[in-house]
Amino acid sequence: MLLIGCSQKVTEESLIEGTWIGTSGYEDEEEEGEPNCYPFEDGIEFKSEDTVYVETYDRDFDYWLSDKETTITFLDKSRYYSYDIKKNGEDKIILEGLFSQEGRGCIMVRNKD
Template identity: 50%
Template sequence: MKKSCLLIFFIILLAGCSEDVTKDYLIGGHWVGTAGYEDEEIGGEPYCSPFDKGMEFKDEDTVYIDAYERDFEYKLEESDNGLVIEFYDPDKSLLSYYLTKISEDEMGFIGVGDFQDGESCYLERK
């Protein structure tokens, strides 16, 4: 009986610690790139301009990008290789990154496609 209770508690704990990224996760605080992020390792210099300068997700569709001093649209998309965040602005085109939740206040970006190939960034919520 004791083992069954512990097993149920453990399953509930794991379900509550989901690593899913939602728009609610992104909103709140100011995200700043502080390091590189590759192979799930944090280190080196951030390389995901303009996002390394900072950004703030204002709502479920809009993000303010510090480097451009204006709003962009964004969306989250599931892909075969993981979750992708896409940033769109008519003047700047489309920028896409694989997004990994590291903790409640940390995430990783890895560039998607030829244009962002090799780009990576570890971002912290300030």
């Protein structure tokens, strides 16, 4: 039996190319409501393996994936934003808030235009 779902490996390379935009919220493992992963829902563009442009602030943040590619952490100056990250197909990711971001979540879709 083969299960298909949110199990694709998330790598820095798989995030680069295009702009990721929040399309809906994510709560209790369900797509629900408006995106809730401020400041990332307005759009982010992964520029390299450690830099992401954040549309809301019109500047770059640093980021890194955990060793197991299941957690992504964004750093803006001295503030951290940590999320569980799951890839659901080539052009869809799910962010679920951790620590200070707990209770936040969104589904983001890649726009390659």
